[in-house]
Amino acid sequence: MHMLSLWCASVEAAAHVFVSTDEISRGSDLIEISGDDGRHLSRVRRIGVGEVITVADGAGLWRVTEVESVTNTSVFLSPTTEVHLEPVATPLLTVAFAPAKGDQPESVVASLTELGVDVIIPVITKRTVLRWTGDRAEKAGERLRRVARSASEQSRRARLPEVMDPQPLARLAGSSGLVVASRDGGSVESLKEPGPSGWILLIGPEGGLEAEETASLGEVESLCVGPHILRSATAPIAAAGMLWSRRF
Structure with a gap:
């Protein structure tokens, strides 16, 4: 081997x-x-x-x-x-996104898988429309893992991404390498090199995170994904693509 x-x-x-x-x-x-x-x-x-x-x-x-x-x-x-x-790509890239209604979560997971994201986390915020808890959260996680597997076959991945069950935003508080997508953020070149756990990119819901939610996360960096307002299905893909470029 x-x-x-x-x-x-x-x-x-x-x-x-x-x-x-x-x-x-x-x-x-x-x-x-x-x-x-x-x-x-x-x-x-x-x-x-x-x-x-x-x-x-x-x-x-x-x-x-x-x-x-x-x-x-x-x-x-x-x-x-x-x-x-297959070598492990570095830095590791985790994307946490707030799911919206319809087939948006499935579409986002498929696209993030195709991009080569390592870990995908649906997060529940105060403005998240979908309220996945308990059995619904577990079933949603199973469904999204099937989507990721299919997308991995289509995109010829040797490593399946880890797709977690929906998590409350509080689970990300204090995480190292946390980057929040924001219109007021900096460029991808300005981000610090992450530690062994890589970057955790957080994409909030349409309408954004509330001020107290952002404050509760602790020390974070912010990334500007562009001058325009992006839909919740577009922002995770655009932001992940920017961080993906830092791998090369």
């Missing part, structure tokens, strides 16, 4: 799927993709014998395979490369 980024490898694959760490590490043994993923590949994508598919375990391990055989419910893959390890 050696360190190699999947996106740097320039593999022309027909699909990308997640399997267990055990399956990806079995040497030359065939890997079976069954269940929903197997049916999707065989019936919807109509994957054929000889096509190239990349597989990953969601924690950084990945390898290239070739389709050995296909049934109505399963696809059998033969590994064609050794197992590689």
Whole structure:
């Protein structure tokens, strides 16, 4: 095994799927993709014998395979490369956003996943329209994790992002590397280099955080995302893209 980024490898694959760490590490043994993923590949994508598919375990391990055989419910893959390890991108990037109604949370999570965000946290503020608590918060978290997994396959990620259940804003108070998106904020170049935990980017709800909420967070930096007022579905993506650029 050696360190190699999947996106740097320039593999022309027909699909990308997640399997267990055990399956990806079995040497030359065939890997079976069954269940929903197997049916999707065989019936919807109509994957054929000889096509190239990349597989990953969601924690950084990945390898290239070739389709050995296909049934109505399963696809059998033969590994064609050794197992590689995707390097951890630094600084780590966490995005906490206040979800709005409709399919906005799902859209935001999908886009943040495509960008390469490491941790995604829906946060509940005083002005947050959606009030996810208890069982509803747990179900929302499960739904958003499914969205992130699908977006990770589409965007060919080797590492799945951690998507947390909705959290109260107070959970972020005192966090190191906390950056709040604000029209009065500074440029991305002005932000200090974060510590080992990276940046935690906070995007408030439409209407913004209340003054006492901002004060309760403790020492934070602020980032200007532009001169215009952005919708709650746009701001997390724009701000995350700015911080993502600091990785290179």
